Amino acid sequence: MEFPSLSDIKRAHTRISKYIYNTQIMTSSTINEIVGGEVFFKCENFQKVGAFKMRGATNVIMSYRPEERLNGFATHSSGNHAQAVAKAAADAGVKAYIVMPSNAPQVKVDAVKGYGAEVTMCEPTEEARAEACKKVIERTGAIQVHPYHDTRIIAGQATAAKEFIEEQPELDFMITPVGGGGLAAGSALTLGHVSPTTKMILAEPEAVNDTYKSFKSGKLEGVKDPKSIADGLLVSVGELNFAIIKEYVHDIYCVSEQEIVDAMRLVWERMKIVIEPSSAVAVAALIKHKEVFAGKKTGIIITGGNVQLNELPF
Amino acid sequence: MEFPSLSDIKRAHTRISKYIYNTQIMTSSTINEIVGGEVFFKCENFQKVGAFKMRGATNVIMSYRPEERLNGFATHSSGNHAQAVAKAAADAGVKAYIVMPSNAPQVKVDAVKGYGAEVTMCEPTEEARAEACKKVIERTGAIQVHPYHDTRIIAGQATAAKEFIEEQPELDFMITPVGGGGLAAGSALTLGHVSPTTKMILAEPEAVNDTYKSFKSGKLEGVKDPKSIADGLLVSVGELNFAIIKEYVHDIYCVSEQEIVDAMRLVWERMKIVIEPSSAVAVAALIKHKEVFAGKKTGIIITGGNVQLNELPF
Numbered sequence: 244m245e246f247p248s249l250s251d252i253k254r255a256h257t258r259i260s261k262y263i264y265n266t267q268i269m270t271s272s273t274i275n276e277i278v279g280g281e282v283f284f285k286c287e288n289f290q291k292v293g294a295f296k297m298r299g300a301t302n303v304i305m306s307y308r309p310e311e312r313l314n315g316f317a318t319h320s321s322g323n324h325a326q327a328v329a330k331a332a333a334d335a336g337v338k339a340y341i342v343m344p345s346n347a348p349q350v351k352v353d354a355v356k357g358y359g360a361e362v363t364m365c366e367p368t369e370e371a372r373a374e375a376c377k378k379v380i381e382r383t384g385a386i387q388v389h390p391y392h393d394t395r396i397i398a399g400q401a402t403a404a405k406e407f408i409e410e411q412p413e414l415d416f417m418i419t420p421v422g423g424g425g426l427a428a429g430s431a432l433t434l435g436h437v438s439p440t441t442k443m444i445l446a447e448p449e450a451v452n453d454t455y456k457s458f459k460s461g462k463l464e465g466v467k468d469p470k471s472i473a474d475g476l477l478v479s480v481g482e483l484n485f486a487i488i489k490e491y492v493h494d495i496y497c498v499s500e501q502e503i504v505d506a507m508r509l510v511w512e513r514m515k516i517v518i519e520p521s522s523a524v525a526v527a528a529l530i531k532h533k534e535v536f537a538g539k540k541t542g543i544i545i546t547g548g549n550v551q552l553n554e555l556p557f
Numbered sequence: 558m559e560f561p562s563l564s565d566i567k568r569a570h571t572r573i574s575k576y577i578y579n580t581q582i583m584t585s586s587t588i589n590e591i592v593g594g595e596v597f598f599k600c601e602n603f604q605k606v607g608a609f610k611m612r613g614a615t616n617v618i619m620s621y622r623p624e625e626r627l628n629g630f631a632t633h634s635s636g637n638h639a640q641a642v643a644k645a646a647a648d649a650g651v652k653a654y655i656v657m658p659s660n661a662p663q664v665k666v667d668a669v670k671g672y673g674a675e676v677t678m679c680e681p682t683e684e685a686r687a688e689a690c691k692k693v694i695e696r697t698g699a700i701q702v703h704p705y706h707d708t709r710i711i712a713g714q715a716t717a718a719k720e721f722i723e724e725q726p727e728l729d730f731m732i733t734p735v736g737g738g739g740l741a742a743g744s745a746l747t748l749g750h751v752s753p754t755t756k757m758i759l760a761e762p763e764a765v766n767d768t769y770k771s772f773k774s775g776k777l778e779g780v781k782d783p784k785s786i787a788d789g790l791l792v793s794v795g796e797l798n799f800a801i802i803k804e805y806v807h808d809i810y811c812v813s814e815q816e817i818v819d820a821m822r823l824v825w826e827r828m829k830i831v832i833e834p835s836s837a838v839a840v841a842a843l844i845k846h847k848e849v850f851a852g853k854k855t856g857i858i859i860t861g862g863n864v865q866l867n868e869l870p871f
Contacts, residue, residue, distance in 0.1 A: 267581075286829075288829040289828075289829055293829060508866060511831055511866060512831075512866060514603075515600075515602040515603055515607060515830060515831040515832075515862035516829060516830055516831065517825055517826075517829040517830065517831060518829075548829035552822060552825060552826060552869070552871050553871050555866070555869065557866050557867050
C-alpha cells in the first residue's frame with residue numbers, strides 16, 4: 244500500500260467535515276507551569292462517539308459510492324472503532340455489523356447498539372473475532388472496515404492533526420499515543436507535508452512498547468501478552484503505519500502504568516475534562532520528558548474520553 | 558443591605574475581568590435530544606480555582622483600595638470559596654487566612670495552601686468555624702470575606718450570567734443551583750435587568766430544600782441537619798439573597814440524591830467534562846422537568862468541577 248498523499252488527507256477532510264466536529268483546543272495554566280512551556284490540547288474526547296476514530300471510519304465509509312454501500316459495513320472491535328463504524332454507517336444510512344468479544348464492557352455494547360448496529364458476540368481471542376467477522380461478511384456482503392491498516396483510515400485520522408496545525412501553526416512538537424498507528428502515522432504524515440519543522444513524538448505504554456522497539460531496531464517487532472490500562476493501545480502497530488512512522492516520526496517515549504494513571508488524574512483534576520487512559524499516555528510522556536518541551540510549543544491530541552466510570556484507577 | 562444595581566454588576570465585571578476567565582459555553586447533542594430543546598452549558602468548572610466562586614471573592618477583594626488590603630483577607634470555608642479567597646488574595650499580593658474544618662478533604666486544604674494562604678484547622682461545627690475566624694481576624698486585622706451574604710459577592714457571581722446572556726441572548730430559561738444564594742441571586746438580578754423575558758429557575762436538592770420552602774411560604778425557612786452529595790449546597794440561603802430570589806426567580810425545582818448522581822454521570826459520560834455534584838443538581842432539574850424546557854433555549858451554569866476523584870458515587 245502507498246502512503247496517503249496530502250491530497251488524500253485534504254480530500255478526506257472535505258469528505259468527513261459535515262459528520263465530525265472540528266474539536267476545540269484547550270490550554271491549562273497548571274500544565275504549562277509543570278512543563279515550563281506552552282501546551283495545547285486538541286480535544287477529540289469531545290468528538291462524535293467520544294474519540295478521533297470517528298474520522299477514519301467516516302472517511303472509509305463515505306469514500307464508497309452510495310450504491311456500493313448498500314450491504315453495509317462490518318468490523319470487529321471492543322473499543323472506539325466499533326462505535327465509530329456503527330455511527331458512520333448510520334450517518335450513511337446503511338447497516339453496521341459489529342463483532343465484539345464477550346469481555347467487552349456492556350456500556351460499549353449498548354453504545355454500539357444505540358447507533359443501530361447489529362452486534363455479534365464472540366470469544367475474546369483475535370482468531371475468534373476474525374472468524375466471526377468473516378462469517379458476518381459472507382452472510383451479509385458487508386464491506387470490512389479495518390481499524391488502522393488502511394490508507395483511508397490513516398488519511399481520515401490525519402485530519403485531526405491538520406485542523407490542529409491550521410489553528411496552531413507554530414507548534415514545535417506534536418504528541419500522540421500510538422497503538423495500531425492510524426492516528427500516529429496520519430499525524431506524522433500531515434506534519435511532514437504541511438509543517439516539517441514540527442517534530443512528531445509518539446507515546447507508548449512501556450508494557451506495550453512494540454512500536455518503540457520496532458522504531459529503534461528498524462523492523463517490526465511484537466509484544467507478547469500485552470497488558471495496560473491504556474486499553475486502546477493494546478494492538479501492535481500496522482505494517483503500513485510503521486513504514487510511515489519510521490520515516491516521519493522524530494522520537495518515541497514510553498511511560499509506566501503509574502505514570503499513565505497519574506497523568507490521567509492530573510488532567511481530570513486540573514483541566515476538568517474526562518480523558519481515557521490511552522490519551523493520558525501522551526500527557527504522561529510530556530511530563531516525563533518535560534525538559535524537552537520546556538520553552539517550546541507542544542500540541543497533544545487527546546484521543547478520546549470513553550471510560551468505564553465504575554472502574555476508575557483512582 | 559440594598560440589592561446590587563446593574564451598574565454594580567457591570568463595575569464588578571470590569572474589576573474582575575483580568576483575574577477570571579470568560580468561560581466557554583458547551584452544548585451536547587445527547588442532552589438536547591433528551592430534553593427536546595436546545596441547552597447551553599456555561600462551564601464555570603473551567604474557571605480559575607475550578608468554580609464560579611472566584612468571581613465573587615475577586616470582586617470583594619479588588620473593591621478595596623490597595624492600602625486597605627494590607628492586612629489580608631480571612632474566611633472560613635471547606636469548599637470552593639476557600640480556594641477563591643486564597644487565589645484572589647494572592648492575585649492582590651496580600652495574605653489570605655482560611656479557617657477550615659478538620660473534616661475538610663486534604664486535597665482542598667492542600668489547594669488552599671498551594672495559593673499561599675495560611676490555614677487554621679478547627680472543629681467541624683459552625684460555631685467553632687466562626688470563633689476561629691474571629692480570632693484570626695483579631696490577631697491579623699484581616700478583612701472577612703463572606704461567601705454569599707454580601708452585595709459585592711452577589712454582584713461578582715452575577716457576572717457569569719452576564720457573560721452567558723451576552724453570548725446567548727435568546728435564552729428562554731436559565732438554571733442555576735442554589736445554596737447560600739450568591740450565584741442564584743446574582744443570576745436572577747442580571748436577567749431581571751438585562752433580559753427580563755428569560756425565566757430564572759433554581760435547582761435544589763430535596764434534602765436541603767430550604768430555599769424551595771422559603772420561596773413557597775414567602776419567609777425564610779431552615780432545614781435541620783442537611784445532608785446531600787451536593788456538598789456546595791448544604792448552607793441555607795442568605796437573607797439578602799432570598800429577598801432577591803423572591804422578587805426575580807420564576808420557580809424552584811427540587812431533585813433527589815439519585816437524580817443528582819444520574820445527572821452527574823450523564824454529563825461525565827456524554828459531555829466528557831468533570832462537574833461537581835452541586836452542578837449536577839441543575840442538570841437533574843432540567844431532565845426531571847424536561848417538558849418545561851422542550852422546544853426552548855435553556856442555559857445552565859455549571860458551577861464547578863472540584864470533586865474528590867477517589868470518592869465518586871459511581
